[in-house]
Amino acid sequence: MRLSVNNLACDRGERRIFEGVSFVLEPREALVITGRNGAGKSSLLDILAGRLHPATGTILLEGAGERPLLECLHYVGHRDALKAALTAEENLSFARDFLGSPALKPHEALEAVGLAHAARLPVAYLSAGQRRRVALARLLVAHRPLWLLDEPTSALDTGSQETLRLILEGHRESGGMIAATTHSPLFLKDAKEIRIERTKIPLAPAGEGRGGEDA
Template sequence: MRLSVNDLACERGERRIFQGVSFVLESGEALVITGRNGAGKSTLLDLLAGRLTPAGGKILWEGAGERTLAECLHYVGHRDALKSALTAEENLTFARDFLGHPAMKPGEALDAVGLAHAARLPVAYLSAGQRRRVALARLLVAERPLWLLDEPTSALDTASQETLRLLLEKHREAGGMIAATTHSPLFLRDAKEIRIERVIRSSARVDAEHGEAGEAP
């Protein structure tokens, strides 16, 4: 599979957020997206997820047969998107049934993130870090090759961050792909990186391995 992004630009409220973003992501690869607050990191993930329409450029998804890009991705944003009244297991069961292409059972996914003991607890009773781990466990209950992660280590302690890193590397070893925004090192092996910065120039580019994307003033 291959995700190709060429000269991507985004505008919100008649304001150009960024422009000239280009990269290629192949099976087994990871892309780390960095930049200051407000530079457009989360917006880039929204474009990839189809939640926003680009102001310019192209997003091309190849090698997945008849499955569209939307059908092949997981998105974990700043908000955990969990139902507080449901248990951790019930939240994952709903996600598995809704997303299709089931993979791990909910109990197995919770065990993988160190929350087997909390399977039957309502999410409202869990700490911020535990809720974040439940949200990340959604990645495991439905098979989707592209993982879009917005600050995935948010609220996680050191041990949980290492658990996440191992899960991400295992996903890549199976041919999966990852695009993640972060302010903290993710320590992913051979990850590509782009940094979105504000520049005065009217356009900028990012090469396939490393570079800077421009944000118009």
Template sequence: MRLIVETLACRRSGRRIFAGLSFAVGPSEGLMVTGRNGAGKSSLLAMLAGRLKPDAGSIRAEDIGEATLPECLHVVGHRDGLKSALTAAENLEFARDLLGSPAASPKEALEAMGLPHVARLPVGYLSAGQRRRVALARLLVCRRPLWLLDEPTAALDLASQGVLAGLMRRHRAEGGLVVAATHQALGLEDARELRIGPALSTAAPEKALESEDWL
């Protein structure tokens, strides 16, 4: 698939956050969205996921057949989105049954994240880093081409960050797309960077982006 964003603008609580944002991401490509807190990184991902309506502009996907864009993406946000009373395996089974397009089994996904020993534990008993890895394991149980990741390395130790980097490389090698909002390197050395400027109050819309040389 190919993701195309044209002249996108975001307004929150009556305040313009960014405007004039255009980019495209194709098969096997990665895009790192950077910028200081409040610049609109999470808002951009929410728009791509269909959870937030743009103030202006358009978002579309090509080469997805009869599917809709939300049916072609995974989202891992600030909140892990796990049910604390369910075990790690049950959370992944729920995601697989809900999202469809099954790929790796819950057991295989947990093994890939270095968590085979927590499969039968309620996630409410897990550490923050373990919960994060269970949330990331959802990327593996269902096959979807576009990964939207919001600070995916939060709470991860260096070893787990390396595992995540390997998963993203493999996903892209298979033709997948990765768009990640981040404050730090993700091990995607060849990914393009989209730096969104500071949150705006009086600046003109054309100054919303600090840099456009990635286009």
């Protein structure tokens, strides 16, 4: 598989957040996306995940056959997206059944992130760091080649960050691809990096070009 992104731009409200973002991801590669708060890092992942439409640009996934991009990716955002009343294991069982392409069993995924002891606890009783680890364990219960991760180390202690790094490197070694936003180093070997810079150009009113000139 190969992900090609060309000249993406993102608009929010009456502002262009960013523009001109291009990159290519090959199997076993990782892309680290940096930038100031509000620069559009999360918006870029939302576009890749199909949650937001780009203002301009193209996204092409080659080598996926008939499968659309959305069926080839995992997305873990700022919110953990867990059902608080369900146990950690029940949350992962639901994700495994919903996503298809099963990989690790829920208890195996929890063991991989150091939470085997909390498998039968309702997620509502877990700490922020534990909930984050349950959310990241979803990556392991269903096989998807492309992982999109928004600040994956958020709420994780040092030991859990190292566990995550090993999981990410294992995914790459198996041929997977990763795109992750971060403010903290992920220490991924030979990772590519792009920095998103927020533009300061307001969108032109209807019937006008950029900068107020006639289109």
